[in-house]
Amino acid sequence: MEFLLFLLFLVLLAAASTAGLTTDSRDSADWKPSDNGRRWRSRTS
Known part of the structure; x- marks a missing residue:
């Protein structure tokens, strides 16, 4: 019954x-940007 x-x-x-x-x-x-799975940081800060 639980399955149903x-x-x-x-x-x-x-x-x-x-x-x-x-x-x-x-x-x-x-959802941080990544490049081939590696996260990158914004260059503005």
């Missing part, structure tokens, strides 16, 4: 994502 509830949750989450009802709560601080 978990599966239902995943299906509802996928449907909400497809419908555009979900948002990415991460801000730009989570």
